[in-house]
Amino acid sequence: MTRLGKIETSQIKIQVYEKCKSMIVSGSWAPGDRLPSESQLCEQLGVSRVSVRSALQSLEAQGFIEIRRGEGSYVKHFNLSDQLDLLLPIFALGKKDVLDVLKFRLITEPSFMPYVVENATEKDLQDLEAILEKMKSSTSNMRKHAQLDEQFHFKLTEIVNNSVVYKVYRVLFEIFNSAWNEVCNILGPDAGIHYHARLLQAIRNRNKQKAEEIMREHVLWTFNQIKNYYDRQETPEIPKVVLD
Template identity: 35%
Template sequence: MTIKSIEKQNIVDEVYEQIKNNIVKGVWKPGEKIPSENQLSSMFNVSRVSVRSAIQKLRAVGIISTRHGQGSFVSPSFHESIVNNLIPIMNLSEKEFLDMMEFRETIEFKCIDLAVLRADEADLDQIGKALDKMMASKDDYKKYSSADFEFHLAIAKASKNEILYLVMKNTSAYSHYLEELNRVFGINDDSLQGHIEQFQALKNKDAAKVKELIRRGMEENIVKVRQRMNGS
């Protein structure tokens, strides 16, 4: 069995690759149960959140299946020759991704500036509740993405500018963008930690910090998007 410690960067992708490689090598054969999330977490020295996201990606492409109360199993129909074609496809072009970055830097960043000045306790409570939903939905990218959108929308609402809020609320491309990122790249500790830090910076009335955290995340994501589109 091939096991190596995984560095923090691209944790979910690395866990995904290591599990997939062990299946390809026959360590875990078609129909066999793979180790539990706790065991995989210890084996790879990563969190259960990262393991769960990697398993979700493997399940999405049909490499493994999960049985309630029993665990995860290598798909009986798994075949090594097709494994490299089972990588989730990003249904978002690089141009669309860059357009969304510009949208966020133009509209969302202005909402952040205003929210720092105008947010009251009720607004902060709503943002915090959305963050709690994200933390509770770490193993379901659709629910996590919905809560992720709620988080950013609650910040827009806290701006107290109804037009900016409605623009954010009615931009369906934004929620699609978040769901695609979480579906293809999985949900990892860095994503959650980044949102926790954004919330803390907002409470500290530090708009520059909130925007810096979002911009950093977008820059990291564009690198991953380009790598995925280039097949690397």
């Protein structure tokens, strides 16, 4: 088994944890492997038993290892989908963070629209239509409107039928939740209704290319308007609601 180099700086407990976790994530310590004993870890890392024990307890709490009393610590079998659940706490986002999230959505959301078009059932289409209708009737309540806007996008990730996409976006929406109300207040209700109506029509028509193009246009427009607002505090120009 690969030996670890000694830790030389402060914040020992955190560094022991991070070093051990990196060995697991990289595969150097594979699922089922027994970790070095506490005394071996102390020797290899040059730290106290208290620091090692604290790190191991954290690794166990987060599902990376199993500590078996009298036997030692073993790397658990886990998958990415399980580990993404650990990221669910909500974080406060600054302006750059909001733009970074929107950039991530610009990179990813258009690319999975062909899968939405391919997988969407009649029930899925009805669900999307129902959310859209609720959005149209909630234009005077932006908090509710923001929740419905997010619900529409999250429904799309469900239709993709990929557990990793679902988990990643579950985390993303949890992180973005606190900022999304502000974003929707800046943009107003009309743009979301406009783009969602066009998306729904493209999905109904089973037009993968059109759905991808509309989603890219939608997220790019959102990114540009929010960036302009942050840069110059300008009121965005809302596109006219005209369906193709």
